[in-house]
Amino acid sequence: MIDYAKIEISPDAAAYLFKCNELSFERYRNEDTAEQTHSMPRVAKYEGMEFYYFPSGRMTLHGSWHKYYCGGSNHSDFSLAQFQCALIKFCQTLKVSPDELKILQLEFGVNIAPPLAPQQVIDALVGNGKGNGFSEMRTNKGRSIGVNMYLTNYGLKIYDKSAQYRLPNPVLRIEKKYINWCKYRSEFGIYTMANLIFTDAWAALCIDLMKTVGQLVIKEPSLDIEQMTLKEKYFIAQAADAKWWKAIPPKKRLAAKKKCDRLLDKYGWYSLHSELLNCMTTKMHYLLNDDNKSGMFSIESAHSA
DSSP states (O other): OEEEEEEEEOHHHHHHHHTOTTOOOEEOBOTTTOOBOTTSOEEEEETTEEEEEOTTSOEEEEEEHHHHHHTSOOOSOOOHHHHHHHHHHHHHHHTOOGGGEEEEEEEEEEEEOOSSOHHHHHHHEEEOSSSOBOEEEEOTTSOEEEEEEEOSSEEEEEEEHHHHHTOSSOOEEEEEEESOGGGTHHHHTOOBGGGGGSHHHHHHHHHHHHHHHHTOEEOOTTOOGGGSOHHHHHHHHHHTOHHHHHHSOHHHHHHHHHHHHHHHHHHOSOOHHHHHHHHHHHHHHHHHSOTTOOOOOOOOOGGGO
């Protein structure tokens, strides 16, 4: 499901939106000094979304489409059909076309009912198998709710959504943030928000998220360590350290992952990693095949008339 996006608005649409009655642009104010400056962008807020209009005439849009659709929260599922409805409402209200909204950054994720308690899943995560480990992820109130990993072009967040929103049932959010979308847009064929209304676009994002999670190293909780030889115990202890994976060459990493699988087959009774991927597959199928699908939509850009 689509969550946060950073968008660059086309010059014609930006000029129109700056004068649009639906938006009220105010000069940027330094929150610490209350100082206003002409060199900073003007800012307009609209239903949780923020527009930034720079002196050069450039305009960017920041915000969560999930929160926009749900009125401020993003703990529920957010299907393709619901995203289509959100984009239709946004574009028709502000009289812009989705192909005028160029994607700069994008978050795509999924909520699952995890096979274990969310914190147990989080505690089992080691890293991406290349030496990159996870860091603690905190809410704006300072509570730790999960972990994240930020690389050059993307970040991965895995956290307890039920703890964040105090939900009655366990919900684990797995989310990939494409920090530098220009590295991915040609691969996925997704350049603007207009491209995101198609099932194929979401399917490509689903596959990529599954691939990223599939490459992770996980401390499998079903492993019976006591039954292992001393050499096997030592290996498993090493494999539970993200830095160890960075110290070995790529070819040995592949061999080490295969050895982890063999030990799981020998000393474990189920695979948490496989269960996570199965849960993701089931939920993604639902998100792409929601029966309430609104269908394809077409919207004319009214501001150019």
